[in-house]
Amino acid sequence: MTDLLKDMMNERADALGAPDLDVRAMVRDGDRRANRRLRTAIAGAAVAAAVAAAVVVPSIATRDTASDELVTGSLGGPLAYAANSTIHTEQGSVDVGRRILAFVHTPTGFVVADVTGAVRSVVGSEIIKVGQMDPEEGMRFASDGDVVAWVEGDPEGEQYAVLDHAAGTEVVRGRAGTRPVLDRYCDQVCPMRIIAVDGRTLYFDDARGVLARNPLDSEPAELIPAVGGERPVVLDVAGGLIARLAAGETRVGPDLDGGQQIDGSDLSPDGQYLLSESPSTWDRGIQPKVFDAATGDAVPVDIAGAYWEAHAYRWLDGDTFAVLARDQDDDLERFVTCDVGGECSVEFSVPVDVPVLLPAR
Known part of the structure; x- marks a missing residue:
C-alpha cells in the first residue's frame, strides 16, 4: 500500500473515537458468512522512500511496566490491525496503553x-520500549520478517535503528549523511526515510546516493552505482x-541499470512478484494487481x-498477500488473504466505523 493511502486511513482513524470491540464475536457473527470465493483483479502503482547509515551503537531496551499484562487471548494468526491503543488479531488483542x-x-x-x-x-504479555521516533517527522517502519x-531523532541528527525481533530487544543504531530533496513534501532538506529491508540488509538514501548496509552484522555500507548520472528513486x-x-x-x-518495466512498487519477499493498486474502472475503487517481476x-x-x-496492503509470504x-x-470491512494465481478467502471482518490502522508492509 502506498504511503498516501496509509496517511488517508490514519487520518480517518485519528478522527474516530475508541469503539468497544469484540473481535471473536465479529468473526462469529459476520466474518465466516462472508467467506466466499472472489474474482479477478486490476490496478496500478505505489511509492515508498529512502534513508541513512554509519556508526553502530547498540542500545539498552527499557520495560514499559505500565503496559504489561494487558493481553487478552493468544495473538496468533497472519492478519492484524490496530484501533486506537489496541492491536487486534482473529484470536485476541493487546492494549499497549x-x-x-x-x-x-x-x-x-x-x-x-505510539x-x-x-x-x-510487543511479544505476548511483554511490552518493552526499544526506541523513540520523532512524531513530527512521521511514523514509518520498514521490515523483512x-x-x-x-528512523529516530537525536540532538546530533537523525539516525537509523534496526531490531532483530527474533533475537530480543537490542537495537543497533547508526548515523548517516543528509538526505537530499527528492519529493514535493520537503521545502529544503527531506527527513531521513528508510527505503526497505531485504533479509538483514537495510537500504537507504543519503547525499551520496542509494546505499545498502547490514548493520546487525557490522558490515560496511555499499553505494549502489547509479547509471547515466540520473539520481534513482528506489521504491522497494x-x-x-x-x-x-x-x-x-x-x-x-x-x-539501477535497465530492468523490466512494470507498473507497481511492492515486491514480494522473494522478489518474484510485484504488487500494485489503483482505481480500475469508473464504477470501482482501488483494486490490486500482481505482476511477474521477471517478465x-x-x-x-x-x-x-x-x-x-x-x-492490497501487505505480502504475507512469497505468494500470499493481504487485502x-x-x-x-x-457496513463491514473484510480482511482477506489472496494466493497469487489462486483463490482469495475472507479471514474476518470489522464494522466500517472501526478506526482501522494497517501494519506497515
Missing part, C-alpha cells in the same frame, strides 16, 4: 510506535531485486469482482 500511529507485524510479535513517538516491542528498521528492495522510478517508469532489476506479465488474482474497493476489502454501501 497509548494510541498507535504505526506498527509492524513480525513472526515474533509486533513493533509499534502517539508520543515511543517505539515498543523479524528485522525491523525505523526484496529478494535481491530493486524496484525504482526511472524516467517516469517503474523498473525492476538486480541493479512483467500480469498474474490473475481472484478478488476484484466481489468488492467495490480492495486495498482490506469493502462494498460501497456495506
Whole structure:
C-alpha cells in the first residue's frame, strides 16, 4: 500500500473515537458468512522512500511496566490491525496503553510506535520500549520478517535503528549523511526515510546516493552505482531485486541499470512478484494487481469482482498477500488473504466505523 493511502486511513482513524470491540464475536457473527470465493483483479502503482547509515551503537531496551499484562487471548494468526491503543488479531488483542500511529507485524510479535513517538516491542504479555521516533517527522517502519528498521531523532541528527525481533530487544543504531530533496513534501532538506529491508540488509538514501548496509552484522555500507548520472528513486528492495522510478517508469532489476518495466512498487519477499493498486474502472475503487517481476506479465488474482474497493496492503509470504476489502454501501470491512494465481478467502471482518490502522508492509 502506498504511503498516501496509509496517511488517508490514519487520518480517518485519528478522527474516530475508541469503539468497544469484540473481535471473536465479529468473526462469529459476520466474518465466516462472508467467506466466499472472489474474482479477478486490476490496478496500478505505489511509492515508498529512502534513508541513512554509519556508526553502530547498540542500545539498552527499557520495560514499559505500565503496559504489561494487558493481553487478552493468544495473538496468533497472519492478519492484524490496530484501533486506537489496541492491536487486534482473529484470536485476541493487546492494549499497549497509548494510541498507535504505526506498527509492524513480525513472526515474533509486533513493533509499534505510539502517539508520543515511543517505539515498543510487543511479544505476548511483554511490552518493552526499544526506541523513540520523532512524531513530527512521521511514523514509518520498514521490515523483512523479524528485522525491523525505523528512523529516530537525536540532538546530533537523525539516525537509523534496526531490531532483530527474533533475537530480543537490542537495537543497533547508526548515523548517516543528509538526505537530499527528492519529493514535493520537503521545502529544503527531506527527513531521513528508510527505503526497505531485504533479509538483514537495510537500504537507504543519503547525499551520496542509494546505499545498502547490514548493520546487525557490522558490515560496511555499499553505494549502489547509479547509471547515466540520473539520481534513482528506489521504491522497494526484496529478494535481491530493486524496484525504482526511472524516467517516469517503474523498473525492476538486480541493479539501477535497465530492468523490466512494470507498473507497481511492492515486491514480494522473494522478489518474484510485484504488487500494485489503483482505481480500475469508473464504477470501482482501488483494486490490486500482481505482476511477474521477471517478465512483467500480469498474474490473475481472484478478488476484484466481489468488492467495490480492495486495498492490497501487505505480502504475507512469497505468494500470499493481504487485502482490506469493502462494498460501497456495506457496513463491514473484510480482511482477506489472496494466493497469487489462486483463490482469495475472507479471514474476518470489522464494522466500517472501526478506526482501522494497517501494519506497515
